[in-house]
Amino acid sequence: MTDAAESSAPQSIIRAAKASAQASGGLSREAVERLMNLISPIALIGVWELAAQLGFIDVRFFPPPSKIFQVMWKMIENGLLMKHVGASLQRLFWGILYGGVPALILGVAMGLYRNLRMIVEPVISATYPIPKSAILPLILLIFGLGEASKIVMVASGVFYPILINSMAGVLEIPKTHFDVSRNFGASRFQTFRTVALPGALPLIMTGVKLGVGLGLVLIAIAEMVGAKSGLGYMIWNAWEILSVETMYVGLITIAALGLVFSLALNEIERLIVPWRSAR
Amino acid sequence: MMTAPVKDAAAPASGAEIKIRIRNLYKVFPTKKGPFTALDDINLDIPRGCFFMIVGPSGCGKTTLLRILAGLDEHTSGTLEISAPARNRPGNSMVFQGDSLFPWMNVWDNAAYGLAMRGRPKAEIKEVVGHYLNRTGLAKFHDLYPHQLSGGMRQRVSIARCFANDPDILLMDEPFSALDEQNKVLLQEELLRIWEETRKTVMFITHSVDEAVTLGDRIMIMTAHPGRTKVMVDVPFERPRSVLELRARPQYGELVYNIWGHLKDEVQRARAQDEGR
Numbered sequence: 439m440t441d442a443a444e445s446s447a448p449q450s451i452i453r454a455a456k457a458s459a460q461a462s463g464g465l466s467r468e469a470v471e472r473l474m475n476l477i478s479p480i481a482l483i484g485v486w487e488l489a490a491q492l493g494f495i496d497v498r499f500f501p502p503p504s505k506i507f508q509v510m511w512k513m514i515e516n517g518l519l520m521k522h523v524g525a526s527l528q529r530l531f532w533g534i535l536y537g538g539v540p541a542l543i544l545g546v547a548m549g550l551y552r553n554l555r556m557i558v559e560p561v562i563s564a565t566y567p568i569p570k571s572a573i574l575p576l577i578l579l580i581f582g583l584g585e586a587s588k589i590v591m592v593a594s595g596v597f598y599p600i601l602i603n604s605m606a607g608v609l610e611i612p613k614t615h616f617d618v619s620r621n622f623g624a625s626r627f628q629t630f631r632t633v634a635l636p637g638a639l640p641l642i643m644t645g646v647k648l649g650v651g652l653g654l655v656l657i658a659i660a661e662m663v664g665a666k667s668g669l670g671y672m673i674w675n676a677w678e679i680l681s682v683e684t685m686y687v688g689l690i691t692i693a694a695l696g697l698v699f700s701l702a703l704n705e706i707e708r709l710i711v712p713w714r715s716a717r
Numbered sequence: 718m719m720t721a722p723v724k725d726a727a728a729p730a731s732g733a734e735i736k737i738r739i740r741n742l743y744k745v746f747p748t749k750k751g752p753f754t755a756l757d758d759i760n761l762d763i764p765r766g767c768f769f770m771i772v773g774p775s776g777c778g779k780t781t782l783l784r785i786l787a788g789l790d791e792h793t794s795g796t797l798e799i800s801a802p803a804r805n806r807p808g809n810s811m812v813f814q815g816d817s818l819f820p821w822m823n824v825w826d827n828a829a830y831g832l833a834m835r836g837r838p839k840a841e842i843k844e845v846v847g848h849y850l851n852r853t854g855l856a857k858f859h860d861l862y863p864h865q866l867s868g869g870m871r872q873r874v875s876i877a878r879c880f881a882n883d884p885d886i887l888l889m890d891e892p893f894s895a896l897d898e899q900n901k902v903l904l905q906e907e908l909l910r911i912w913e914e915t916r917k918t919v920m921f922i923t924h925s926v927d928e929a930v931t932l933g934d935r936i937m938i939m940t941a942h943p944g945r946t947k948v949m950v951d952v953p954f955e956r957p958r959s960v961l962e963l964r965a966r967p968q969y970g971e972l973v974y975n976i977w978g979h980l981k982d983e984v985q986r987a988r989a990q991d992e993g994r
Contacts, residue, residue, distance in 0.1 A: 612816075614813055614815070614816070614817045615817070615819060617789055617811075617813065617817075618811075618813065618817050618819070618830070619834075620788075620789060621787055621788075621789060621809075621810060621811045622807075622810065622830050622831040622834050622878075622882060623807055623831065623834050623835055624834045625834075628834055632819070632822075632830070632834075633819070636819070636821035636822075637819075637821065639821070711821075712862065713820045713821050713862045713863070713864055
């Protein structure tokens with residue numbers, strides 16, 4: 439997810455240049471490439487549908503896509519899908535906020551102050567590799583079965599990539615930029631606001647993208663235990679009542695959300711990091 | 718080898734007020750191989766309004782001296798006196814070597830940086846920054862980002878940022894060293910023109926003898942490490958100067974030749990030391 443996101447800016451420039459060069463000959467290169475992107479998913483769905491209809495695969499596990507989309511449509515019509523999506527998005531939002539903002543502040547501060555980095559870094563390095571899904575029971579124990587445990591789950595996943603990338607972002611800023619802020623009389627806070635934060639922003643955005651992706655994974659896991667709404671609950675519940683189509687609807691919805699977030703974050707990055715197109 | 722009597726050479730040419738007074742200044746860095754003397758007994762008197770040039774082989778501690786004056790480094794021993802700036806005016810502003818513009822700010826915000834940090838009123842910032850962007854020919858590029866500019870334009874912004882801050886002393890660390898010859902001459906002309914407006918005290922580091930003679934009132938030639946004052950040279954040309962017109966004068970050639978004589982030994986010595994290490 440991040441790889442694609444990181445390279446998308448320079449790529450789009452190259453593409454635009456090629457597109458204008460070939461604009462005379464029918465479809466632009468860009469349009470052709472976009473169409474090529476659609477070939478494999480459409481082919482996959484086609485083969486799947488055909489195999490299911492012809493009985494090559496077990497429709498109890500792999501129901502034909504046409505049936506999945508029928509169920510999906512029904513769930514959109516009766517508002518059930520939106521209810522679950524809404525519940526998940528709300529938890530995701532608060533989780534990203536509660537995990538991301540402290541991570542950003544601590545990460546930038548750790549990048550700026552060596553002593554703080556020396557003190558905090560061992561704890562971060564030690565706790566970072568613990569699988570967040572493995573601490574779900576502990577989180578449930580501490581925060582109960584309500585909203586809080588889901589939000590904490592997401593926050594714990596968002597926290598690390600944003601913190602680590604914010605710190606790395608500040609450490610990557612050339613020393614000259616800090617000399618400039620000192621020489622021109624910037625206060626500590628002004629240095630934070632005008633040098634450390636914008637200088638680290640490209641990497642912070644990478645951290646946010648990673649964090650949001652991880653948050654999506656974790657919210658689905660968290661909602662499978664003790665939730666009464668959300669996409670994770672919807673998938674788990676479908677398993678319990680053996681409604682395989684509903685499970686697929688849940689999976690497709692999560693995939694679609696991931697795609698939408700990734701595109702939206704790329705767009706946001708283009709707006710708030712306009713100088714990045716240089717690299 | 719000739720060693721100039723440092724105190725005499727450093728004396729002010731006239732009775733002008735001394736802006737920067739340096740006495741017995743040393744800078745010693747601790748290294749694994751023991752202490753490394755970067756600056757060895759520097760003595761200087763720089764009068765107000767002097768365009769002071771420092772020339773020396775690379776690694777002679779020029780930049781260290783400038784950073785000490787800028788307050789970005791501490792000296793090890795000796796005294797450094799800089800007469801206090803007028804109220805509301807920063808002591809110094811530096812044009813850094815290489816790219817020092819903030820890539821995340823456009824030309825205008827980069828040039829306005831010092832004023833903004835000091836919390837000057839918006840109207841003042843607008844007037845002053847507008848003036849210096851005009852003087853450096855950047856007015857119509859004010860909303861571009863550094864990566865959209867050429868190297869020469871970036872250094873113009875850097876100079877505009879420095880002048881707009883209206884400091885008492887301008888510190889310049891090889892600001893034109895990365896530029897091609899044509900751009901260099903253009904920017905030297907521009908710098909002199911802008912400097913003529915205010916005639917602030919300037920401390921300018923270069924490794925180019927031509928640049929030193931073209932811009933400076935007085936040139937300090939430094940020895941290879943440890944950095945010492947080898948000789949002081951006064952530049953007799955009147956102001957305002959025209960960069961190209963100067964070069965046609967026989968006196969210019971003589972002066973450049975002279976300074977090269979002093980410098981050649983040092984460059985060779987620096988190279989020998991580098992190879993010996």
